[in-house]
Each structure stands twice: as structure tokens, then as C-alpha cells.
Amino acid sequence: MLSPSRLHIPRAPARPGEAPDFSYLQLSAAGAVPRPEITVNASEVTGLATQLVRVLDNTHQAVGAWHPHLDPAELQIGLRHMLLTRLFDERMQKTQRQGRISFYVKCTGEEAVSVAAAMALEPHDMLFPAYRNQGLQMVRGQPLVALMNQLLSNTGDMCKGRQLPVMYHSSAARLFSISGNLATQFPQAVGWAMAAAIKGEEHIAASWIGEGSSAAADFHHALLFASTYRAPVILNVVNNQWAISTFQGCAAGDSPSFAARGPGYGIPGLRVDGNDFLAVYAVTRWAAERARKGHGATLIELVTYRASAHSTSDDPARYRPRDEAERWPLGDPIERLKAHLCVLGEWSEPRHTALLEELEAQVTVAWKEACIFGTLSEGPRLDPALMFDDVYQHLPPHLAEQREQLRAARAAQGKG
Amino acid sequence: MLSPSRLHIPRAPARPGEAPDFSYLQLSAAGAVPRPEITVNASEVTGLATQLVRVLDNTHQAVGAWHPHLDPAELQIGLRHMLLTRLFDERMQKTQRQGRISFYVKCTGEEAVSVAAAMALEPHDMLFPAYRNQGLQMVRGQPLVALMNQLLSNTGDMCKGRQLPVMYHSSAARLFSISGNLATQFPQAVGWAMAAAIKGEEHIAASWIGEGSSAAADFHHALLFASTYRAPVILNVVNNQWAISTFQGCAAGDSPSFAARGPGYGIPGLRVDGNDFLAVYAVTRWAAERARKGHGATLIELVTYRASAHSTSDDPARYRPRDEAERWPLGDPIERLKAHLCVLGEWSEPRHTALLEELEAQVTVAWKEACIFGTLSEGPRLDPALMFDDVYQHLPPHLAEQREQLRAARAAQGKG
Amino acid sequence: MPQMNLIQAINSALDVAMTRDRTVVVLGQDVGYFGGVFRATEGLQRKFGEHRVLDTPIAEGGIIGAAIGMGVNGLRPVAEIQFADYVYPAYDQIVSELARLRYRSAGDFFAPVTIRTPCGGGIRGGQTHSQSPEAVFVHVCGLKVVMPSNPYDAKGLLIAAIEDDDPVIFLEPKRLYNGPFEGNSEQPAVPWSTHPQGEVPAGHYTVPLGQARVVKSGSALTVISYGTMVHVATAAARQLGLDAEVIDLCTLSPLDTATLVASVKKTGRCVVVHEATRFGGFGGELAATLQEACFWHLEAPIIRVGGWDTPYPHAFEWEYFPGQARVAAAMRQVMEEAP
Amino acid sequence: MPQMNLIQAINSALDVAMTRDRTVVVLGQDVGYFGGVFRATEGLQRKFGEHRVLDTPIAEGGIIGAAIGMGVNGLRPVAEIQFADYVYPAYDQIVSELARLRYRSAGDFFAPVTIRTPCGGGIRGGQTHSQSPEAVFVHVCGLKVVMPSNPYDAKGLLIAAIEDDDPVIFLEPKRLYNGPFEGNSEQPAVPWSTHPQGEVPAGHYTVPLGQARVVKSGSALTVISYGTMVHVATAAARQLGLDAEVIDLCTLSPLDTATLVASVKKTGRCVVVHEATRFGGFGGELAATLQEACFWHLEAPIIRVGGWDTPYPHAFEWEYFPGQARVAAAMRQVMEEAP
Ligand SMILES: Cc1ncc(C[n+]2csc(CCOP(=O)(O)OP(=O)(O)O)c2C)c(N)n1
């Protein structure tokens, strides 16, 4: 190896100590991107994969063909869900710092991605979330106490203590069980959608993964099967610019965008401002109608920014400029929707403050209630013998025996 | 399930008893497709993924920007390699029918795909073939006897009896070991190319998979890693319309083409007439130069037709019209190159007949020689104790012990 | 009663299951129009339509990922992996998702997926068409692992697997597709029509999962096996004139330990036989469990016979395969062993 | 001699290997600029450059596929899989390709790839950050499988693995990264700096692959273990005041059977301990082999202790973990067992 390397190495535009640099981001003006018919072929709309669908302009007005013309009441609900998501995140992060829960993942700055999408879908549509989509849980009305109980692995935990915090699920609310293995839910969502079509139902599926996770084989499998069977599914890639310490360019390579992967499979790829509630809503709605009417899948790239750490185990100051979040050019989804509502005359600072107080109180009350079910260190605990349930539908002999061994051992130690 | 299914099912255009139908094939006229600079960006040449690069026109003249202007002597060598490949295939198929080898795979109708590509590459470039690329072995000068010995798993077998027939390899000739697992060689070729770049070498890698195999996760991994590191590699998808009984549309879904998967990764995708020796040569050369000069990978779809059965275990009459091969609109690669050479005045029927005879004799001589090393049923056999070698670099104790057990057991049976 | 070979029994099981339950769907490479490279799904697409018998792209991971989603949405998918050697691209979806879904969601979600795949050697398939990967599945809790040794069991077990709400890996010893095989490739092939277990009821029945079957009771030693090796082991015992108790596991996981323990306690001697490579194979679990449970009854060490710890070589298939001679040698050893 | 924890020892091994041999390259998720989520590759990219320490996309199959190609082209890749729980997407490339390349090409090609990955529980990682998947690798011939239990061995074994021309799966028990762990999470954590095996030479040395280590010789019983459980088992024996011979396998495959057999023949009693789920786990292979080889020396059945046969549950981590109490109970049992 005498010659110097000729390998191309993708580089983050800025690392700690350097000035944030978002010049790589291709932006479109609000209202600039056309809205095609839902019957369109992927190859006719390749431009949508590199443009950026935006509805809210710099003066906080909604403009252009993608303007979804939502009722202000709807927008207020959206704002409420996003605010609740953020407050919930902040409070749960604090409880982790206090050692009350073992781990947490915030979605700060990405609230619109989940909230607007869930609101654009029907209650019977099935959602296959990643670990950073808590907005879906909020829109689908999951009780805060239920979510907190899961975070606490306490006696009220829907997962019976088996999953890391944030790995929620609810078959009743059509929220699929979240996996710790990245991207696995993508082809599963496609399979679910195929089954809906086979059964002749109109329900569709939607799934979310991070841009880093789009590197997984499951991403390819999902697009391929969705294309082959024109599955009624929406495949969302949340491009929050970072996958732990790795910049989005590592998974993108020389791709024009993540949405651009779609057309190669015959699937329209749309790139949307993920911090623009109205744009996310409109694009999701378009894709949902398309799927529901039998025109197949859509790949949506939601351009946003992970404003917080990757998780409570992470310190982003080690790999990106401290002020990068502040310099993110697409702003904050909550601030932007709030400003829009204010411009519409449908919102005000006092109402905002009141809502904040109401939601904070709601979170506080819920936390107190959840703690009654136990925390990591205090209060009641689930029976450890529960660990043997649900490996199979019926307990097989060897697990019954192991359960007995555990019980006996605990009894010998004066526990249980 | 009261409602009828709404699932889309991809359908082969014709099944047994129906008339062959190739109307789905998008063809371009010879010479019609422009030839861009090798420095081009994938997004500037998306059209190349749906057009079809062709050089030989209906009058057997070479035309257009992709005309590689090869020396007639070169073309004659190409014709020789293709003919040898075909004769070899036919003879080996016969030996299988006679029970002399256990299995065989022909590449009839697809000879140009391998032969022209290998001729367009440099001897130090590393090739990662699939099981239907015997033309690569021919161009790289693998002795027929060596190939036959492998097919026979005999005492001269380069694989020491371990691999199914056709799973050749040669590190000296830079032909990677062929795997029975589809598509696994694709990301390996990318890794090899990355290593070449890291070492500062100019060598490039090339790999081939079938269009059916492009569904594998490895296809995605290969494109992704090639894109991220701009690996000097050529990724070939041989679209011979069939994957055993499954029509190409199953793996394509709604994709405009297999080449069209490239641009989504920022990799130019070129679609080429795989039965046009000159076109395959030209496109490969373009991609090789591009890779060698540091501009990254190219995805090439070679449009061809699997004129024979999938393998000696297959009967295509069960799933496609009997006369489909005859109706294939892109003709036969050998006939087309021969006609071109004749038009150039560089070839003739008598010369062709003479060459055929020479090559047949060559195959016959080689077969006789190979049989001296043993066949399935006759002649010398490899020592079965060889099966314990090369599991590891050095024989570990448990395998030494098992080898002893085998030897003792065989001795007890009066064998070995 | 109809005579069926093992392929026809599989085909009949699918037919019966699909007829009874409209949520049963079949998917896999070449399973639709063509009816499968081994013909296991022949005629099903014609009968049940293209929407219930799906040809898939060649992406094992995608097949199982999609099957899981289908299972979650109320279907009962039966996925075919064309050869067990090609199941590994789906290993992540199987291990991380299919096996764990019920557990991680505390029973709120599950996917009743059955994965059928031909395994084992003896058809000159070389190292990529001969593998027996059961060991890498039995270790995964949440999965059930089944391997039949004859047409009757194959049909009954497959119907039971499809009707089971847990995921099942259903391994079909392809060497047995056409007839029983006692390990001697030079003997003329025997069809299932000459064998009592080739008599297979036309309609619905199940062979319950989780139960081993005593193929032949005996008192001299216990021989534990499954799949192809059941026939080889039975023949080896016969050849030696030993009064062996031969047990066919049928279901490898969850294991019917009670039947095995009872037998070994009775005979005091045990040979475990499988075709997979021995090191780290399922035989280890069996021998380890039985020496622990039956230690004071054992009159000789438990001996395992398996494929050599190498890939399955094309040219040396019959030297690799743990045939009658190797199994008989092990039986002789446990019968003779003394301190 | 420098004091290192297990992470620093791994880091030092990589540093030494990369310094001595320019063909050694490191690749994996977050291993470059960031230095790895466990900091194992910290400083390497700064020192050896972006072309030898590559951040990769999140595609384990792609990482190993590319590493194989690099290995074939003369490099010596060390790939990190961020958690052993995420190795399954690469299982096909590992099993079908990496393990078999030398064999199928009769030695003409090989890829000297080392795959490092943190395994095991005890860090509240829940079911997807706690697995010990060694059993699904030891069964794959062609692979070497290594698991160190302390910084000294970790460095020496990792250098040996990198220098070895065979592919090595190098499993790092993450619970041991910062200090030895005897199984009691309520005891204050002890750092490696208080432990003799935390003394690690700064420069090059190897601990040869394929050799087990007698941690403590003894005559009452043999305890066979690896990784975290070596410490738990040692502590359990100490607690019981038993003169146990404790063996740390270090390399699981190829296995140093001779050392194990010699010990069990000497002591006549044996307990096998691992953290992975027991059913189908590596303990089966160990117990099966030893009962066969040492049958006439055994005074009690060999007992296996492992994780329960369930996924690793977040809330019940310490009830799941085979801690001192369970190991001690097994030891007591083999000491007391009588017909
Ligand atoms: C298969 C797999 N590989 C690796 C990991 C470890 N891991 C967890 S999160 C993460 C980064 C994911 O980034 P991205 O997909 O962009 O999602 P984001 O965290 O930004 O929302 C990684 C590598 C994992 N969970 N699963």
C-alpha cells in the first residue's frame, strides 16, 4: 500500500468546533411544488423526490397546491398533540435523569412528522412505528399513564416488563409493537397492507423508519414487495440528519435524496418539509388516498432535524456542533404551526400558555398515577414469573419447570 | 373475507399454450441512445435506464455514439469465445444427460453478456460471477479441462469435490469463487473494489447477478455501499426475463427497469442490449473507465433471454410458451456478431464452419483428457479424507479425529 | 386409504388447510404458477387463485417480513423457502421478529406463520442444497421446530403447524420426498407406496406438535432421531439385530423430554442421530438433557452420530452422510462400552 | 504494566494490530469519528485516518459482505456489529459466505475477517441489547468463535483473531467492559484496575486461539464457563468453599476438548455455565462431549446452568441472569448427587 487511498469518504458538513453548515440541503419555496393526481405514475413525478413540499411560508401563511385547507379546530388539535408530545418527552427525560426509568428517547423537533401523519390517516389504518414516533401514540389516544407504565416496566406495563422503554404497542389502537431492531417493521407493514388488499378491505398501513435505518435490507424488501403487489402502504423515511453519530450522507451516499429511492421501484418518492405540519398532513393524505384507491405505495421522506440527543445514552456534543440545532433552517414544527394559527387569528399567546399549563398538569397527574404502579426502585413490582408467559401461546413443559425453579429459588431467598 | 381481493398480482405475459408476447419490452433503435461523458452524474442520465443501448442495426452495421470501433481481430476473438461457450455448454449438457456429471447450467443466448464484458475489462480487474457467466471463464483463459474437472468433481477438480458443478473459481485468473447462494457476490465485489481504492490501486471489480436475484438484500447492500464510498465497481444485472418459473416482472414490480434502481442511489443505470456484443462491450468499457478514473460505480442491466432451461433440473415447457425463445426480439448474440463480421468482410460461412469444427475438436479433446481424472461413475476418485481440509487453514483436532474415524471406517469396509 | 409420497402429503395438507380456512395463504419462490421446484404446491394456485398462492421475488427476508405482517393482519401464511440453505437471509426476521412478537407485546400481537423448507442431503445437491439447520432454530425461544419422517406425519404435523398460533419452522427432509431411505444410495429406491406410513387420509387430521413418537419399542437401547435418520437408524438396529427402541422426535422444539427420559431410563443406553454437523448440533441438547435426567440409569455414555463438522461436499456425499455403518458402529459401542 | 479496562484492551489491540499491519482496517456503525458507542474504537480514526477506520451505513449484511470482499483483496477487516443482537441481518453472509469461502474454493480464496460484537446482559438493555448468540455460530464450521473474560485475554485474543487467516466471531461480554462482575448487581461495581487481569501489556502479544485456560485448579468439581459467567462461577465456588477447577474456554470453537476432558476425568463432577438461553445452547455440546469422553469418571450428571429459555426481559434482568445463587445450586447438586 504505497499509493494513497482513492476511496471516497462521506463527510459530515460540520463536526464539533466547526460552524454548522446546512448548505447541502435543497429547499423549495413554500407552495412551489406541484401536487399531482393520485393516479400518477412514479416516473412522472420524479421531481417530487428532490424538491421539498412546503405549505407554510415565511409569513406563516399556508400557500400552494398542497395546502390541505384544514379546519382551524383540527390545527389546534394538531398543536395540542405536538405540545403534549414535547412536554411528555421532556418530563420523561427528566425522570430518566432521576433514575426512575432506565432509558428514554425524545423526538424533539420531529413532532409534526408523527402527529400530522397520524391525523391524516383513518383510525382503522395500521401504524408500524419506530422508536421516535411517540406522536402517533398521542394522536391515537394512548393514555399517558399507559405509556408511562411501559416506561417504568411497572405492574401496569402493557409489555409485562419485557421491553425497553418506548417500545409501546396497542392492537386496539392499531399501533404495532415497536422493535429494537431497526427497520424490521417496514416489510411487515407491506405484508399487513397486502393482507388488507387480499381481504378486500380499504384499510392501509403506514410505517416509519429513520434515514439511517433506510440502509437496512428491510428497506429494500419493503419497497420491492410494495411495488410487486402494489401494496396499499405508506413508507416514511424520517430524515432527521443524524443516525447516532453518523451523518445522513453515510446512508444517502450519492443519492439525490431518500425519496429518490422510490422511483427506481416504480414507487413515487415525495420529499416534504417534516417541520411543516400542513405539508406533512397534505402529503400523507395524498399517499393515503392513493393507497386506498388501489394505486399502490408511496415513499415519503420527511426532512427534519433531531434537535435532542439520540437517546438518554448519547451525548451529541461529541460528534456535531453544539449550535447545530439552532441553525436548522426549517425551524420548529410547534412554533411554526402556532405562528400560523396566530396569523389565522385562531390562536394567541394566552391560549398557548393556558394550553401548556393544562398539558403539563395532565403529564404531572399521569406521572403520579403511573408511579402508584411502581417505579424502577419503589412500589409494587411485576411478578418475575411472568417472564415465562407469551414465549408461546401455551406454556410448554420446560418453561413450566423453569418457572417452578425460579419460584422455588426466590422462595428460598425469602422473595416472591 | 367477503370482498374480492384487491391485491395486484404481476403476471407473465404468456404461459404455456399462449402466444409469446414481448410487447412489454421497451426497445430503442440502434445508435439512438447518446453516450455521455464518464464524469456524468447519475441524475443527468436517468434516461439511459429505460432506453436501450444498441450498436448493431438491422443491417448488421455498427452505428451511433456507443460504437466501440473494435479491431476486427478483436471481434473474431469475441466470436470464438462465444462459440466456444456455446459448444461447451451443449456438450456438458449432454454429459449430464448421460449421467456423467450431476448437474449443469447453460447460458445459451446470453453469451455476449459475459464474453463482451470480460473483454472490455483489464486482466487485473476482479470478476465476481454468478453461475451463468461461463463466458468470463473462457475469456480469462481457463483451460477447458480444468472446468470439466470441476464439473466432474474428479481428481483434477479445483474445488476438491466440494462444490456443485459450475461453481468455478481461480484466484490466478481473478475469477471469484461462485456461490450457490444468489447475489451474495454483489456486496463482496463492492468490498473488493473499496479495498482496491484504499490501496490506491487502479483495479476495479465487476459482478453479475440475474434479474431475479436483484430482489435479494445483497443487491441493495451493494448499491448502497458502492454509492457511499464511490467504489470502483461495475454491477451487472442480467435480465434474461426468467428466474426459474418466475417472470422478470415479479422482481421488477412497477420499476421502469432494473437499471432504474441505480439513480435512486446516485449510481448511473444503463440498459443495454445484452445480445449485442458491441453494445455490451461499449457500455462495460464506459463503466470501467468511469470506475477507474474515480467517478464511482455503474449499474448495468443487460437485456437478454434465457434460451435454455434454468438448469438440467428444469423443464421450462411447464411455465412458458415453447416457442418463446424463437420469438425473442433481440436475436442471438452469436448470429448477430457473425453477421456483423460478415458485413465487414471479416468473416465467412467457411471460416465459421472451420472454427466450429476446431472448437468442437477442442472440447472433445478436453473431455477425453478430463475423463482420465475420473467421472462420477468411473476412473480415479478423490480421497474422501480431503473433505476435512480447508474448513480451516490448519486442521483442528476434532477434524483430525473425524478424518481418522472416516479412514478407519473405510478401511474396515475394505475401501480407501 | 390413499397412498401419498411425502410431497403429495404436504400438498394435501396445504389443500386441506386452505379449503377449511380462507385465511391460509401460501407464498414463496416458484410456488404459484409452477407449483414449486419440488412440486409441493402443485395445483394450489389453480384451485385457490393467485391471491392466495403468491409467487414472490427471490428475497427470503422480504418473504418472511411480509408474512409476519400478513399474520398480524389475520391471515395464516405458509411461506416456502426453496431450500433450507437459503433461509439465512430471513434469519433476522425469524429470530428478532417472528419468534419474539408475542412475547414483546405481551400477547397483544402474534403472527401464525409456518415456514416450510426442504432440508438435508442425499440428492447430490452439494454444500448449498443439503444443509440441516435445525440447531440454529431450536435455540431460538418462541419458535416451534418440526421435522417429519414420513408422509402420514408430514401431513398431520403440517396441518397442526398451520393451525397453531405460534410460528413453526417446518423442515422437510427432501431425501424422503419420494420414498423412505435407509442410508444406502446404491440400493434401489423404494417408493412410499410400499410403506405403511405412505397411507395418508385424504381429509383433515392433525398429528399434535410437541410429541415424540416411539417408532419401535425395544429394551436394548434407545435411538433418538428425526427426519431421514429415523429410517437409517431403524435399519442399522435391524441390521445389528438389536432390540432398539427407536424414537422419532417429530417436534424438535418444544421437546417431548418426558418420552425420551422414560425410554432411556428403561434401556439405560442411548444413541442420538442426526444428519446435521455434530458440533453445536441439536444432538448436544438431547445428550446433555438425557445424561442429566437419566444419569443413574445409564450403562454407557450417550453417543451422538451426525454429519462430519465440514460443509456437505458434493463428491463425498455418501462418505459425509451418517449412514448405517456409522450409526451401527455407535450402537455397537454403547452396547459394548464398559469401564 | 498499564491498567486497562476491557474496552481499553480492545482499543489497544486494534491500535497495535493497525500499527503493525497496514492492511488492518476497521469498519462499522459509529466506529469512526465517534469512536463507537462503547468507545472501543476511540481515537483510531484520528490516528489511522478515515480510510482505515470507516463509518458504515446501518446494514450489517452490507458490512460483512463488503468486509469479505476487502478480505479477499488483501485487507484484514475488523468489523464491529454494534450489538450482538443486530448480527442476524449479516447471518447469511457469515454462514453461507465467510465461513465457507476457503472450503468451497479449496483454499484458493479466503477472507480473514474478524467480527467484534458486544454481547450479554446486565446493562438493562432489554431483549434487544442483551443476547448471547454464540450457539448459532459454533455450529457453523469454518468459523472460529471467541469470548474473552478479562482485559488481558481480550487484547491477546483479539490480536490473535485479527492475525488469524480464518474468520473469527469475537464476542465481547459488555457487562465486563468496565470491571469484573460476580453476578450481584447490588454490590458496588469493581473496576478492572483492582484486578490482576486488568494489567495489560502496552505492546503486541497474543493469547492463542483454541486454548482453554484453567482459571483456578481444583479437585472437587470442574466448572466450565466463558465470558461474564467465569467470574460468577468462580465467585459461586468461593462462596460455597468448594475446591472447584474453573475453566475459561476463551475460544469456543474450535474447542479445546483435551483440557476439559482432563479436568473432568480428574474431578469426576462438572457444571457448565453460560448466560445464553439453555435449550439448544452451547452448554449442550459441552455436556454431551464430556459425558461421552468422561463417562466412567463421572460421579454425578453434568449440570448446565444458563439463562431461562425466554427472551431477556428488561424488568426481570436479575431474575433472568444465571447469577451466583443458580450456579451455586447446580454446584451443590453435582456435589451431593447420588443414585
Ligand atoms: C439492526 C440494528 N442495527 C443497529 C442498531 C443500533 N442503533 C439503534 S438506533 C441507531 C441509529 C438509527 O438512526 P436513524 O435510523 O436515522 O433513526 P433516528 O435515531 O435518527 O431516529 C442504531 C445504529 C439497531 N437498533 N438495529
Ligand SMILES: Cc1ncc(C[n+]2csc(CCOP(=O)(O)OP(=O)(O)O)c2C)c(N)n1
Ligand atoms: C438465496 C437463494 N434463494 C433461492 C435460490 C434458488 N434459486 C436458484 S437459481 C434461482 C433463480 C435465479 O434467477 P435469476 O437471478 O434471474 O438468474 P438466472 O437463473 O435467470 O440466470 C433460484 C430462485 C438460491 N440459489 N439462493
Ligand SMILES: [Mg+2]
Ligand atoms: Mg436519523
Ligand SMILES: [Mg+2]
Ligand atoms: Mg433471470
